Amino acid sequence: MTRRFKVGIIGCGHIFDAYARLSRVFAPIDIVACADIDQLAANRRASQYGLTSLGVSELLAESGIDAVINLTNPASHATITDAALSAGKHTYSEKPLALAMADAHHLIDLAMRNGLGLAAAPDTFLGGAHQAARGLIDAGRLGTIKAGSAHFMNHGMEAWHPNPFPYYQAGAGPVLDMGPYYVTVLVSLLGPVKRVASLATTFFDEREVTAEGPNQGTIVAVATPTNSQSLIDFHSGAQVHFSTSYDVWGHGHVNPIELHGTEASLMLPDPNYFAGGLEIIDANGRSPIDTQDAPFGIPNWREPRGALIGNYRGLGLADMLDGIANGRAARASGDLALHVLEVLLAIIRSAERGQFIEIESTIERPEPLDIETARRLKAVDAPAEFLSVQ
């Protein structure tokens, strides 16, 4: 019998919807309340999803709530996670865990001292596609992985996001906003990072908001590098080229991530999603691999622009709660998020200093998501149920 945890969400903005809707996929998650610095936003979400709307401190003081999901903006992540852990709540934070290493270390210590679970997004590496990749790597299908590449490149968000300002400030940019997806998947597959080197530049000092909304026509002053090229050197010996950009008009890198081993090369799908196909290339040619049979591998979510993708946001939280019930570590652990944060901050610092930055923290690869655990986490079994999620 799966233990269900009463969960409160702090931060009732854009991504709230995905967590609220997808929570019914996961047996351990029972969302009961929400809060926001903007009480009207909390009231709106509460009435939309049949939750109790509370103030932030009221939610934290509520003894019936076991766990908190922190969906505030990155600048508030460390403060809200600190407050939730101090109030005795297991906590799951959206990425990044914090914006400074000292804060990340403090949160890990606090969770440990208070005997609480701490985990963080992204949890996409637990999806069917990237777990299937993990299976192939662990089975030795690639041989020894020596090299790879990862690309996140687009032209930013002022053409579609009504409030793109935070994305161009220090503490954001493509490295800290999208980098967590790429680096977390890479660490989950290749293990810890030893050192990084990078170069960074900014194509545009100002950008105009063209998206519809109250900010249309406003100029955004860019205060963080928006294009970077990094070399990531893993303790395993693998060397990966990682590029991030909000500046390019287009590119021809078809595979968001590629890993090249002595026996085969593996092409991986977008690490922002949980589902997607793989492709192995070896002496026998190219072989596509369908990963829909893997747990959380079925596309279940219709994007606004029509694409059907795999979206199981909350899987990392469900896994953390199941771990608490069964006395084991979370896979999307705070420690993993801390290591990833150190790598991302090092990418930014290396470009500023023009030198390699050694990574001090280390981490074991999270355990693969086994079938038995995946079954325990899933409340809904029929794919048709997932497809109706949005």
Ligand SMILES: NC(=O)c1ccc[n+]([C@@H]2O[C@H](COP(=O)([O-])OP(=O)(O)OC[C@H]3O[C@@H](n4cnc5c(N)ncnc54)[C@H](O)[C@@H]3O)[C@@H](O)[C@H]2O)c1
């Ligand atoms: N939008 C996406 O597609 C997306 C996808 C994945 C992850 N995320 C991550 O999720 C988080 C939230 O993103 P979003 O797009 O929902 O942002 P958003 O700006 O739409 O919503 C954030 C909400 O948090 C509230 N908030 C901010 N500081 C607070 C505080 N100190 N106390 C209480 N409430 C506070 C704001 O009032 C707002 O309602 C971010 O970390 C983002 O990186 C977003």
